Amino acid sequence: MSETASSAAEPRIRFEVETTIPTNHGDFRFRAYTDTVTGDVHLAICSGVPRDGMLVRVHSECLTGEAFGSMKCECGPQLDAALNIIQAEGGAVLYLRGHEGRGIGLLNKLRAYRLQEDGLDTVDANLALGLPADARDFIGAAKILDDLGVAEVRLLTNNPLKSQSLEEHGIRVTARVPLEVGRNVINDDYLRVKAERMGHLFGDQSS
Numbered sequence: 001m002s003e004t005a006s007s008a009a010e011p012r013i014r015f016e017v018e019t020t021i022p023t024n025h026g027d028f029r030f031r032a033y034t035d036t037v038t039g040d041v042h043l044a045i046c047s048g049v050p051r052d053g054m055l056v057r058v059h060s061e062c063l064t065g066e067a068f069g070s071m072k073c074e075c076g077p078q079l080d081a082a083l084n085i086i087q088a089e090g091g092a093v094l095y096l097r098g099h100e101g102r103g104i105g106l107l108n109k110l111r112a113y114r115l116q117e118d119g120l121d122t123v124d125a126n127l128a129l130g131l132p133a134d135a136r137d138f139i140g141a142a143k144i145l146d147d148l149g150v151a152e153v154r155l156l157t158n159n160p161l162k163s164q165s166l167e168e169h170g171i172r173v174t175a176r177v178p179l180e181v182g183r184n185v186i187n188d189d190y191l192r193v194k195a196e197r198m199g200h201l202f203g204d205q206s207s
């Protein structure tokens with residue numbers, strides 16, 4: 001695990017600083033990394049000593065869901081639940097900036113929300129903007145795990161493609177642990193579309 005900021009031949013992520021932050025979910029070590037390609041600052045929010053087999057949540061930034069309690073998605077409740085579980089069990093939340101709106105950014109996500117007001121679903125709204133339904137990559141997350149000395153994880157997600165993407169970048173995902181929280185009357189349809197069009201697994205499909 002890097003212990004000092006380094007400027008050696010630039011790898012994809014650069015460790016910057018580590019500090020403890022007490023939160024409503026308990027104390028965590030926050031480790032900050034700069035993505036040297038995008039400039040985004042990602043966080044590894046760690047409880048306990050990182051180790052192979054630990055529980056990991058790879059979480060995409062969602063300002064509307066996490067800071068403002070938007071009911072259009074379930075990101076806020078998922079982040080809260082992940083922090084609680086990882087505080088209890090040990091592990092890490094990798095909080096990926098630059099993943100806002102599945103990688104299209106805040107402004108385009110709000111444009112997509114505007115189109116959703118006219119009846120487009122979460123996939124078609126992105127496509128109507130000329131953008132991919134999902135523009136994220138998970139190489140930064142894999143490189144942060146490398147830095148933590150972790151090659152094998154149990155992943156908290158409902159999205160099997162996230163496990164697949166980590167595996168493609170050299171991280172072994174030994175189990176997918178469902179994270180089904182935050183369903184409400186407003187996002188029920190949105191979650192159905194994620195299951196039908198984006199491969200997310202909920203409820204009975206989950207096992």
Ligand SMILES: Nc1nc2c(ncn2[C@@H]2O[C@H](COP(=O)(O)OP(=O)(O)OP(=O)(O)O)[C@@H](O)[C@H]2O)c(=O)[nH]1
Pocket residue numbers: 058059060061062063072073074075078099100101102103104108109112113122126156157158159162179194200
């Ligand atoms: N473009 C777009 N992005 C959205 C929308 N709703 C949520 N998001 C973004 O989606 C990202 C989270 O992705 P999700 O598809 O909800 O879930 P996931 O990360 O693939 O899978 P889980 O690990 O199960 O949470 C966050 O960055 C949100 O800002 C939407 O309607 N349109």
Ligand SMILES: [Zn+2]
Pocket residue numbers: 062064065066073074075076
């Ligand atoms: Zn969200």
